[in-house]
Structure formats: structure tokens, C-alpha cells
Amino acid sequence: MxxxxxxxxxxxxxxxxxxxxxxxxxxxxxxxxxxxxxxxxxxxxxxxxxxxxxxxxxxxxxxxxxxxxxxxxxxxxxxxxxxxxxxxxxxxxxxxxxxxxxxxxxxxxxxxxxxxxxxxxxxxxxxxxxxxxxHTLYNKEDLPFPIKDIPDVFNQFKKKTERDAILKPCFETPQVIKFLNIEDWGELPSINTLFSNKLLANEFSAKAQLSPFIGGELQALNYLDNLLEQCHELGKISPDYFSNLSVWLSLGSLSPRMVYWKLKGIEALNKSLFQKILLGLLWRDYYRFMFKKHGNIFFKERGFNSLKKIPPAANSSKLKSWKLGNTGQAEVDLIMQTLNTTGYITFPARALAASYLVQKLNQNWTLGAAYFEEMLLDYCPASNWGNWAQVAGVGNDAKTSAQFEFEKLLKGFENKKFHIASSRI
Ligand SMILES: Cc1cc2nc3c(=O)[nH]c(=O)nc-3n(C[C@H](O)[C@H](O)[C@H](O)COP(=O)(O)OP(=O)(O)OC[C@H]3O[C@@H](n4cnc5c(N)ncnc54)[C@H](O)[C@@H]3O)c2cc1C
Missing domain, CATH: 3.40.50.620 (HUPs)
Structure with a gap:
């Protein structure tokens, strides 16, 4: 048979x-x-x-x-x-x-x-x-430690992983595939079929073309190739540079290993680009491995800090104004409006908006994380809830948490940091 x-x-x-x-x-x-x-x-x-x-x-x-x-x-x-x-x-x-x-x-x-x-x-x-x-750059069995011993401090994880972990080559793309014979392969559903609330579904269908990025493996690989072709023109990469690769990494239409090995090919031409994106990929791996190590704790409002006082998860007017980009804080409002219209904001923008909700509006952070889960087109559970837990001061790495202080973030924030191309790419 x-x-x-x-x-x-x-x-x-x-x-x-x-x-x-x-x-x-x-x-x-x-x-x-x-x-x-x-x-x-x-x-x-x-x-x-x-x-x-x-x-x-x-x-x-x-x-x-x-x-x-x-x-x-x-x-x-x-x-x-x-x-x-x-x-x-x-x-x-x-x-x-x-x-x-x-x-x-x-x-x-x-x-x-x-x-x-x-x-x-x-x-x-x-x-x-x-x-x-x-899903990760490094497979867990190729790390220099078992999951239970992975350092909770990101810098230690990064140092040991970069020094001692093994990075596998990419698997070849299959050329010939034999498929089971099926008569009806089924229709791709529309936004209208996926949402039971028809008013919402109609609103969503109308908005769909506003998303600045187009999904798909070919789009992802073309985007990556174009980015690498520009490696000369990009020059020395500043910390404000963002590749936007998370759009495709999150749904797996781009493999982190493919990004790494392609980047490796241009490392000699632009080392700072290689290092910037590699740093991001290590953060991504870190949160996934932390989820593997600690399980559900990142979804709990007190997280790793059982003594932390957390306000109730109420659908308050403050939460609503934050979601709408209507708080009166200019930068945060612009960030949230950008999130609402495009589904995409950069890391400093996410950090600023999140820290404002937690530290200035004194709202329950899980409500903010849930809203990002709804809105971000690159949402992935470990990166979102992991980062939010650090912003809220209930994460597992105190040094990282300390970097999410609103006033400090605001000082370093410039509007240009969350502007992205408006055409669909
Ligand atoms: C409150 C908050 C919520 C977030 N939610 C998500 C989320 O749902 N999904 C998501 O992919 N990222 C999330 N991030 C992390 C980060 O903002 C995005 O990964 C980053 O903006 C992607 O931009 P880029 O592709 O230009 O990153 P680059 O700097 O070019 O980095 C390359 C890749 O590394 C990964 N990466 C970079 N920084 C981080 C980070 N701090 N944590 C985890 N992965 C990182 C991304 O996959 C990214 O594409 C969140 C950050 C914060 C502060």
C-alpha cells in the first residue's frame, strides 16, 4: 500500500x-x-x-x-x-x-x-x-545548554549562543513533489467568511488594502534579496535601521535561517547590517526559548513578579483612548493611529506606546498586549507577550525591563522612527 x-x-x-x-x-x-x-x-x-x-x-x-x-x-x-x-x-x-x-x-x-x-x-x-x-534560528538541540538552563538574561543567552551554538544550513527547497489526488482542494475564505460579526467583516474587507506589506513566500524572498542588494547604499547601519522582516518571519513565509545565511553572504560588504539583523533574530529566538522554558507565565499579569500590583483588566476610557490614539500625548497618539491604519510600527514605537499605557495611564498591561495581538500584522505570541511583560516590569530579565522607562524612551524617540513606506511592498 x-x-x-x-x-x-x-x-x-x-x-x-x-x-x-x-x-x-x-x-x-x-x-x-x-x-x-x-x-x-x-x-x-x-x-x-x-x-x-x-x-x-x-x-x-x-x-x-x-x-x-x-x-x-x-x-x-x-x-x-x-x-x-x-x-x-x-x-x-x-x-x-x-x-x-x-x-x-x-x-x-x-x-x-x-x-x-x-x-x-x-x-x-x-x-x-x-x-x-x-521557527527559530537555532534548533533547541543545537544550543549549548538544555532548555531548563537557558540563561534568563538576554546578554548571557546571546554571548553563549553566538560562541557555542551550531547553526544548521537551510534545507533545500523541494523540486519535485508527489501530491495525493484530491478533487476539491477547497476555497480560500474571504475576510467576510472568517468573521461572524458581519459589520466588522465589512469594515475589515474595506481596510484590507491599507496594509503596507503583501504576504507570501515569494514576496518575502524578493524583499530580502532587494534589501541585501542595497547593502552598499545602506552604509553603516544605525540602531534606528529596521528591516521590517518580521512581517514575513512571523507567519513563517521567511525562515530565520534563510535570512541568516543570505546575510552571511554580504557580511564582508556591510557588517553592521549583518549584526543589526542578527541581533533581532537572537531576541526572537530568546523569547521563544523563554516560552519553552517557563511556559505560560508570560501570559500571567504578575508574570515573574508575584508581588507586583496590577490594576484590574477593565475596558476603561483610558484604555479606549490609547487604542484610538486619542490620549493627548502627541507621539503615542501618532503611533497608535499608525498601528490602527497600517498594522505596523517599529520597535521604538511599540516600546513607547506600551510603556505609556503601563506607566502613565496605569492600565493593566495584558490589555495592551491583547490589543497588539489583534492589530500587529507581525504578531507572534512569544515576541509580543515577552516584550510586553518586560515593559510591564513582570518579565524575567530586570536589565531589559529597565530599558522600557517611558521618559527615557520619549527622549530618544523621533517621529521618523515609525514611518514606513506607504505603498504595498
Ligand atoms: C511591546 C512590544 C511588542 C512586540 N510584539 C512583537 C510581535 O508580536 N512580533 C514580533 O515579531 N516582534 C514584536 N516585537 C519586537 C519588535 O518590535 C519587532 O520584531 C520589530 O519591530 C521588527 O522590526 P524589524 O523586522 O525591522 O526588526 P529588525 O531590527 O530588522 O530585526 C530582525 C528580526 O528580528 C526580530 N526581532 C527584532 N527585535 C526583536 C525583539 N525585540 N523581540 C523579538 N524579536 C525581535 C524580528 O523578527 C525582526 O524581523 C515587539 C516589541 C515590543 C516592544
């Missing part, structure tokens, strides 16, 4: 540097790529925000569509469903006599809860859910 492996795509929407896909192709006769739009990701949370807003929904749709086109170019497709993975995947396994299901392991609790539920259901069918690691 021929062997088929179901490849469940989530935040890994690419063909390049994708171990899960390469392994599935090597170990099967045919593969069945699947993407599931989970309705829970488009609902309102108990922190007065949506789990996914219009901008990330739009970029997610573009990313899935781009992946679909890449598979079509190889003579196949990706099966698209709307529903709960723990129901849909076992049904597909039975219907298509799938031998094994592959996916990338996540670190945040809601995502791991879904994969555990999938694993339980598959187990009843005696089918294995195989986990891969593909």
Missing part, C-alpha cells in the same frame, strides 16, 4: 528551508498539504480585543494563497478548510488513509493546546503526529 503523509501547515507557510516538508516528501509516496483556518483565531478574547484583526487576517490570506500558488506550480495544491483542526485532521486521516501527520511545534499555550487535542484524536486512530522545530 502506498504511504501518504499529511503536512499540516500553520505558521510555517513556505517551501524553502522546511524540514517538515522535506522529510514528508522523502518518507512518503504522496503528501497532502493542509491549512486550516481555525474559527477560534477570529473571535473576541476576554481581554477586550479580537484574536486576529483585519491586517493580520489579510496577510495570512495572502500567505496561504501564495503557498497554494507555489504548490500549484509543482502540479499540486494545498487543501484548505475552515474549522477545528482536532476535528478536521482525523477526518482527513480516515478519508485519505493517511499514515502520519507532520507539523511544526509551537510554544504558546493556545497553539500547543490545539496540537495536543489533535494528537489525542489521532492517537485514537493509531496515527502519529510528528513534531518538527522550524
Amino acid at each position: 502506498s504511504k501518504s503523509i499529511l503536512v499540516w501547515f500553520r505558521n510555517d507557510l513556505r517551501l524553502h528551508d522546511n524540514e517538515m516538508l522535506v522529510d514528508a516528501i522523502a518518507k512518503s509516496d504522496t503528501i497532502l498539504p493542509v491549512f486550516i483556518f481555525d474559527p477560534r483565531n477570529f473571535e473576541e478574547t476576554n481581554l477586550h480585543a479580537l484574536k486576529t484583526g483585519w491586517n493580520r487576517t489579510q496577510i495570512l490570506l495572502e500567505n496561504v494563497d501564495s503557498l497554494r500558488n507555489s504548490f500549484k506550480a509543482k502540479g499540486g495544491n494545498i487543501l484548505i478548510h475552515l474549522g477545528y483542526p482536532e476535528q478536521i485532521l482525523p477526518e482527513l486521516v480516515e478519508k485519505y488513509q493517511i499514515s502520519e501527520v507532520y507539523h511544526h511545534r509551537e510554544v504558546a499555550s493556545e497553539e500547543t493546546k490545539v496540537s495536543s487535542a489533535v494528537e489525542d484524536q489521532l492517537w485514537k486512530l493509531k496515527v502519529n503526529l510528528k513534531h518538527f522545530i522550524g
Whole structure:
């Protein structure tokens, strides 16, 4: 009997540097790529925000569509469903006599809860859910310490990792893929189908083209190549330089290892560019590994500081004015308005707006983190909740927390730092 492996795509929407896909192709006769739009990701949370807003929904749709086109170019497709993975995947396994299901392991609790539920259901069918690691620059087994001993202080993590960790080469992009024969691959949903609140859905559909970036693996790779081509013109990179790569890294249409190895190629031409982006990638890895090490604690309002006084998570008028960019603090208002219209603001802008909510408006930080979760088109749980916890002074690295002092941030802040190209790139 021929062997088929179901490849469940989530935040890994690419063909390049994708171990899960390469392994599935090597170990099967045919593969069945699947993407599931989970309705829970488009609902309102108990922190007065949506789990996914219009901008990330739009970029997610573009990313899935781009992946679909890449598979079509190889003579196949990706099966698209709307529903709960723990129901849909076992049904597909039975219907298509799938031998094994592959996916990338996540670190945040809601995502791991879904994969555990999938694993339980598959187990009843005696089918294995195989986990891969593909979101970080360094694989956890290539770090110089076990997860439980990873330093909580970022600078120590960075120093030891750069010195002693092993960085793997990228996995080759598969050239030939044999797909399971499927008649109906399913439609890409529209924004209107994903949101049950139709008023909201209409508003979101109208806004969708305002997002400054276009999602998709090809877009990501072109963007990266263009950026590297400019490495001469960019000259010495200042701390104010931002690559905007998080837009594609967050949904996995760009692999951090691909960024690293391509950057390595121009290191001799522009060392400061290499170092600036590498520093960002290390921060990204650090937060993911901290989530792996400490689990859910980053989502708790007191975090690592059980004595910290935290105001109640109320939907107050102060919170509402912050969200609308209507607080009266000029820089913060402009930042929040930019976030609301584009879904994208730079690191100093995020830090300033977040510290204002916590330190000046004295609001519960989890409400701010939840709003960023809704609005940011590069949202990822570890980077968002990890950074917010540090801003709120409930993180695990006191030195990092100290850098998020509002007055200090405001002094160093210039408006130009959050302006990005307005055309869709
Ligand atoms: C309150 C707050 C919330 C944030 N929420 C998110 C989020 O949801 N998703 C997200 O990707 N980043 C988040 N960040 C981190 C950071 O602001 C963005 O990663 C950064 O703005 C991306 O810009 P860039 O691609 O130009 O970064 P570059 O400086 O060019 O860095 C390259 C890459 O490294 C990663 N990176 C850089 N800085 C950080 C950092 N401090 N923490 C984690 N990763 C980093 C990003 O993936 C980035 O694309 C948050 C920061 C703060 C202060």
C-alpha cells in the first residue's frame, strides 16, 4: 500500500528551508498539504480585543494563497478548510488513509493546546503526529545548554549562543513533489467568511488594502534579496535601521535561517547590517526559548513578579483612548493611529506606546498586549507577550525591563522612527 503523509501547515507557510516538508516528501509516496483556518483565531478574547484583526487576517490570506500558488506550480495544491483542526485532521486521516501527520511545534499555550487535542484524536486512530522545530534560528538541540538552563538574561543567552551554538544550513527547497489526488482542494475564505460579526467583516474587507506589506513566500524572498542588494547604499547601519522582516518571519513565509545565511553572504560588504539583523533574530529566538522554558507565565499579569500590583483588566476610557490614539500625548497618539491604519510600527514605537499605557495611564498591561495581538500584522505570541511583560516590569530579565522607562524612551524617540513606506511592498 502506498504511504501518504499529511503536512499540516500553520505558521510555517513556505517551501524553502522546511524540514517538515522535506522529510514528508522523502518518507512518503504522496503528501497532502493542509491549512486550516481555525474559527477560534477570529473571535473576541476576554481581554477586550479580537484574536486576529483585519491586517493580520489579510496577510495570512495572502500567505496561504501564495503557498497554494507555489504548490500549484509543482502540479499540486494545498487543501484548505475552515474549522477545528482536532476535528478536521482525523477526518482527513480516515478519508485519505493517511499514515502520519507532520507539523511544526509551537510554544504558546493556545497553539500547543490545539496540537495536543489533535494528537489525542489521532492517537485514537493509531496515527502519529510528528513534531518538527522550524521557527527559530537555532534548533533547541543545537544550543549549548538544555532548555531548563537557558540563561534568563538576554546578554548571557546571546554571548553563549553566538560562541557555542551550531547553526544548521537551510534545507533545500523541494523540486519535485508527489501530491495525493484530491478533487476539491477547497476555497480560500474571504475576510467576510472568517468573521461572524458581519459589520466588522465589512469594515475589515474595506481596510484590507491599507496594509503596507503583501504576504507570501515569494514576496518575502524578493524583499530580502532587494534589501541585501542595497547593502552598499545602506552604509553603516544605525540602531534606528529596521528591516521590517518580521512581517514575513512571523507567519513563517521567511525562515530565520534563510535570512541568516543570505546575510552571511554580504557580511564582508556591510557588517553592521549583518549584526543589526542578527541581533533581532537572537531576541526572537530568546523569547521563544523563554516560552519553552517557563511556559505560560508570560501570559500571567504578575508574570515573574508575584508581588507586583496590577490594576484590574477593565475596558476603561483610558484604555479606549490609547487604542484610538486619542490620549493627548502627541507621539503615542501618532503611533497608535499608525498601528490602527497600517498594522505596523517599529520597535521604538511599540516600546513607547506600551510603556505609556503601563506607566502613565496605569492600565493593566495584558490589555495592551491583547490589543497588539489583534492589530500587529507581525504578531507572534512569544515576541509580543515577552516584550510586553518586560515593559510591564513582570518579565524575567530586570536589565531589559529597565530599558522600557517611558521618559527615557520619549527622549530618544523621533517621529521618523515609525514611518514606513506607504505603498504595498
Ligand atoms: C511591546 C512590544 C511588542 C512586540 N510584539 C512583537 C510581535 O508580536 N512580533 C514580533 O515579531 N516582534 C514584536 N516585537 C519586537 C519588535 O518590535 C519587532 O520584531 C520589530 O519591530 C521588527 O522590526 P524589524 O523586522 O525591522 O526588526 P529588525 O531590527 O530588522 O530585526 C530582525 C528580526 O528580528 C526580530 N526581532 C527584532 N527585535 C526583536 C525583539 N525585540 N523581540 C523579538 N524579536 C525581535 C524580528 O523578527 C525582526 O524581523 C515587539 C516589541 C515590543 C516592544
